[in-house]
Amino acid sequence: MGASASVTHDGLAGSKRGQAIDNAERPQGTADFPDPVRRALLTSLLAASAASVIPPAFAAPPADAAQSAFLSASQTLTGQSSLDPEEASRLYNALIADDPRFADGVQALAKILGQSNIDLMQLQHVLDNENSPVATLPRKIVTAWYTGIVGEGEKARCITYETALMNVVVADKLQPPSYCYGAPGSWVEKPA
Amino acid sequence: MPEQLSADIVVIGSGVCGSLSAHRLVSQGASVLILEAGPRVNRDQLVLNYRNGAFKGNWMDPYPFFPWAPSPNFHPKDNGYLVQAGPYPYPAEYVRIVGGTTWHWAAHCWRVLPNDMKIKTLYGVGRDWPITYDELEPFYYEAEVKMGVSGGPGTGSPRSKPYPMEPMPEPWAMRRIRERLAPGGYEVITNPQGRTSRPYDGRPACCGNNNCQPICPIDAQYTGGIAAATAEKAGAKLIPKAVVYRIEPDPQGRIAAVHYYDPNKNSTRVTGKAFILAANGIESPKLLLLSASDKYPNGLANSSDTVGRNLLDHPSSSLTFDADEELWLGRGEQSPSSIQKFRDGPFRSEHAAFRLDFTNISQVRTAAEELVKQGVYGPQLAQQIRYHAARQQNVKDVLEILPNPENRVTLSSQKDALGIPKPEVHYSMDDYVHKGMEVAREEYGKIAKLLGGTNLRYTPKGEYGNNQHICGTMAMGNDPKDSVVDGFGRTHDHSNLFIASTGVMPTVATVNSTLTAVALALRTAQHIHEAI
Numbered sequence: 001m002g003a004s005a006s007v008t009h010d011g012l013a014g015s016k017r018g019q020a021i022d023n024a025e026r027p028q029g030t031a032d033f034p035d036p037v038r039r040a041l042l043t044s045l046l047a048a049s050a051a052s053v054i055p056p057a058f059a060a061p062p063a064d065a066a067q068s069a070f071l072s073a074s075q076t077l078t079g080q081s082s083l084d085p086e087e088a089s090r091l092y093n094a095l096i097a098d099d100p101r102f103a104d105g106v107q108a109l110a111k112i113l114g115q116s117n118i119d120l121m122q123l124q125h126v127l128d129n130e131n132s133p134v135a136t137l138p139r140k141i142v143t144a145w146y147t148g149i150v151g152e153g154e155k156a157r158c159i160t161y162e163t164a165l166m167n168v169v170v171a172d173k174l175q176p177p178s179y180c181y182g183a184p185g186s187w188v189e190k191p192a
Numbered sequence: 193m194p195e196q197l198s199a200d201i202v203v204i205g206s207g208v209c210g211s212l213s214a215h216r217l218v219s220q221g222a223s224v225l226i227l228e229a230g231p232r233v234n235r236d237q238l239v240l241n242y243r244n245g246a247f248k249g250n251w252m253d254p255y256p257f258f259p260w261a262p263s264p265n266f267h268p269k270d271n272g273y274l275v276q277a278g279p280y281p282y283p284a285e286y287v288r289i290v291g292g293t294t295w296h297w298a299a300h301c302w303r304v305l306p307n308d309m310k311i312k313t314l315y316g317v318g319r320d321w322p323i324t325y326d327e328l329e330p331f332y333y334e335a336e337v338k339m340g341v342s343g344g345p346g347t348g349s350p351r352s353k354p355y356p357m358e359p360m361p362e363p364w365a366m367r368r369i370r371e372r373l374a375p376g377g378y379e380v381i382t383n384p385q386g387r388t389s390r391p392y393d394g395r396p397a398c399c400g401n402n403n404c405q406p407i408c409p410i411d412a413q414y415t416g417g418i419a420a421a422t423a424e425k426a427g428a429k430l431i432p433k434a435v436v437y438r439i440e441p442d443p444q445g446r447i448a449a450v451h452y453y454d455p456n457k458n459s460t461r462v463t464g465k466a467f468i469l470a471a472n473g474i475e476s477p478k479l480l481l482l483s484a485s486d487k488y489p490n491g492l493a494n495s496s497d498t499v500g501r502n503l504l505d506h507p508s509s510s511l512t513f514d515a516d517e518e519l520w521l522g523r524g525e526q527s528p529s530s531i532q533k534f535r536d537g538p539f540r541s542e543h544a545a546f547r548l549d550f551t552n553i554s555q556v557r558t559a560a561e562e563l564v565k566q567g568v569y570g571p572q573l574a575q576q577i578r579y580h581a582a583r584q585q586n587v588k589d590v591l592e593i594l595p596n597p598e599n600r601v602t603l604s605s606q607k608d609a610l611g612i613p614k615p616e617v618h619y620s621m622d623d624y625v626h627k628g629m630e631v632a633r634e635e636y637g638k639i640a641k642l643l644g645g646t647n648l649r650y651t652p653k654g655e656y657g658n659n660q661h662i663c664g665t666m667a668m669g670n671d672p673k674d675s676v677v678d679g680f681g682r683t684h685d686h687s688n689l690f691i692a693s694t695g696v697m698p699t700v701a702t703v704n705s706t707l708t709a710v711a712l713a714l715r716t717a718q719h720i721h722e723a724i
Contacts, residue, residue, distance in 0.1 A: 166560035
């Protein structure tokens with residue numbers, strides 16, 4: 001009783017399970033051992049900005065300020081300096097549709113990210129530890145950019161696919177699935 | 193007065209088994225009518241659905257849902273159609289559309305091993321098939337020609353003629369795996385596949401879209417959609433959105449007619465000389481059970497009380513790891529290569545046999561999702577996506593579960609939109625499975641070591657994925673007391689009712705079941721042709 005086998009398919013058994021990646025095997029950096037000095041700095045920054053995180057709804061900031069903050073936060077979180085503004089607008093609109101407080105939250109997040117000495121590998125850990133009101137935002141933003149998906153569960157929807165960053169950052173090696181790789185048999189060669 | 197239709201042969205289900213048996217019979221001069229519960233679908237629309245879909249890891253996602261012909265779907269949540277009675281989950285997936293579930297499959301086209309068909313005699317477990325490999329061999333070849341199968345040596349299954357096409361070009365990743373596992377005594381072979389290694393029968397050569405599941409965009413992969421079109425082109429009449437809900441016997445026990453609903457629940461009666469039930473391993477027994485009457489209280493073809501019982505599939509465990517060199521899965525087809533050495537041997541008296549499969553599915557999305565879950569942001573994110581997408585590999589087993597009468601499909605008390613009872617599945621795992629899984633797990637470790645594997649992620653012990661190879665529920669056998677059909681697929685109880693389905697396979701062996709089911713269906717069609 002209680003065994004909960006998940007659905008898998010030909011060629012993909014268990015690929016969604018048992019995925020707890022051991023950070024020690026990562027090429028560099030970990031998310032689990034924050035530098036105490038940086039952590040203290042980030043904590044104080046969070047405290048300083050906390051008061052402005054959730055203003056009353058009637059005091060909603062202008063949309064362009066929030067969009068600008070979204071683009072800025074997106075550049076930092078994705079590690080990509082040149083993000084397409086039109087795509088940014090589509091992702092932003094999808095994100096605010098799910099969460100009316102997103103516009104305020106992303107501005108608070110942008111302020112945090114705008115501080116120097118932010119260690120992005122510690123960011124989630126610190127936000128979680130502080131129970132920050134913006135703790136859920138980085139994942140939402142990065143998920144939107146990298147996988148093209150906004151929303152979770154039954155609310156999930158695809159905003160981008162071919163230009164989702166996960167496909168862009170491997171474009172020298174792979175096509176997005178469903179697109180032709182190349183001439184028949186071209187995949188026998190070592191990836192260039 | 194309801195509408196009436198008639199044909200020499202009435203086929204229930206337009207999947208690859210139903211359509212190719214229909215094609216064979218219509219080509220030999222019979223009039224053939226195919227009734228399909230679902231609607232027609234358009235391949236290009238399915239490709240668009242995939243690209244625009246939010247659940248790219250759920251291969252049911254691109255396939256639309258129809259309340260009058262529901263299909264199981266478990267993501268983002270269980271839609272409740274395939275009722276789970278436990279104790280073990282059996283989240284089987286299938287689609288009810290013209291062409292059936294081989295719209296999405298890995299297109300593995302294996303033959304069983306001759307020994308697979310006599311494991312009771314050889315190893316004292318399971319049950320023997322009522323036919324021999326040699327009797328099936330010509331129909332295997334016929335199926336391979338019709339489906340366009342590419343393949344090479346090393347499968348262990350004897351052949352009278354070469355594969356219709358040379359093997360698929362081996363992806364670089366699979367070549368490296370083959371080369372690096374050879375010193376460990378593992379022979380990695382290129383799988384036989386219903387996939388074009390060159391242009392074949394109007395289909396283009398595979399160009400490596402790496403999207404075999406959920407949908408090949410170019411028909412390099414054979415599908416039931418192609419099979420249905422082939423049958424129609426040869427003259428079979430196909431009626432979509434025809435949900436058969438009752439099979440009607442005459443006083444002599446022959447089948448007189450079947451009845452179907454359209455989506456508005458208007459009923460039509462269809463008569464014929466012979467009937468082929470080809471509605472997959474779950475919907476077919478459901479229909480036999482649904483057709484119960486005072487004279488047949490257990491349902492049709494069920495004097496043995498084995499309809500729906502002995503449900504079989506392939507449970508799988510796996511190991512995901514990072515190899516020590518760049519492999520870049522995702523170039524070429526999704527499931528190219530495997531290891532055969534654990535498929536047969538005296539050990540089968542003690543534990544389950546299995547095949548080991550290597551995936552070639554792009555790891556980009558799963559790597560990205562996992563890293564985001566871990567909270568990796570900034571320049572590290574793209575770097576680590578590349579690192580893991582280049583190195584991540586998965587080896588899984590495709591393992592033989594033995595027939596158990598308590599593993600079964602029954603009628604649920606819940607009903608679908610047309611008022612038809614939903615199928616309910618009862619499933620469990622035994623020690624024969626668990627012991628085989630333990631052996632496979634040890635092999636995974638050895639394989640990962642040979643590939644310099646790090647970051648090893650085994651699936652949890654006792655938790656197995658499912659492979660949607662639904663077998664056993666209408667098993668063939670010589671004894672009418674413990675089987676549903678004979679070696680020709682004819683039901684023991686009704687002389688003009690035949691079954692063409694993976695459901696007639698009495699054991700599941702260690703290979704994907706489609707090609708074997710098609711070969712059996714073609715043999716059934718040959719038998720019907722001779723009989724009428």
